[in-house]
């Protein structure tokens with residue numbers, strides 16, 4: 001059972017948010033290195049890769065602690081669309097365009113865990129999900145030897161309907177207890193076919209961060225943080241399942257009208 005409450009941070013602008021997100025991600029990196037020598041993280045699509053790139057491509061102070069050591073990073077996708085990797089809807093392509101292709105050589109190259117292109121054209125994305133789950137098993141141990149994979153960090157967005165990953169409000173997928181990766185065939189946000197980490201995998205991560213900015217998010221964040229009616233929304237379920245392992249990086253317009261207390265420091 002989760003302990004504590006999520007940490008809600010709000011920053012005046014995107015520069016400040018990126019600076020704080022950088023400290024947070026690098027702190028997660030450094031503690032992952034001390035546990036097992038690599039940093040295993042999952043990232044979402046949407047606006048997240050752009051903010052993440054701003055955070056991670058900023059100039060380092062030169063210390064190893066303030067340097068992303070990308071050659072020891074394994075980057076997975078918290079969710080991915082069932083489209084070719086060079087398609088404009090691909091989260092792989094988005095992450096590559098925004099971040100990976102811009103990493104200076106001296107910082108090394110991360111290992112990116114993409115979906116298997118051979119199954120992208122399948123009618124049902126289930127095989128794509130199963131193969132991605134096998135990829136996780138190669139990195140985190142077989143599913144019959146560990147109940148759930150423990151990502152060092154999962155970076156999420158929150159949609160205006162409260163979805164996160166490709167876990168949408170009211171969908172049966174929210175009740176998935178067994179699979180690590182599941183197929184979604186009817187996403188209300190296009191494109192309809194996707195794969196996604198399941199809720200138990202998300203809440204089992206060592207750290208989880210949401211990035212949500214702009215006034216367009218204030219109504220849903222009010223529901224998620226302040227109102228009973230928002231308690232079954234996917235993003236609220238992450239808060240409930242993971243408690244103080246969750247940190248929200250927002251800007252002031254996104255939490256305008258939200259009463260839930262902000263935390264001053266990371």
Ligand SMILES: O=C(O)[C@H](O)[C@@H](O)[C@H](O)[C@H](O)COP(=O)(O)O
Nearest residue numbers: 044045046047157158159164165
């Ligand atoms: O691939 C996806 O569709 C995303 O992973 C999705 O879950 C996204 O994170 C949210 O829709 C928030 O998107 P914004 O940050 O763009 O609002």
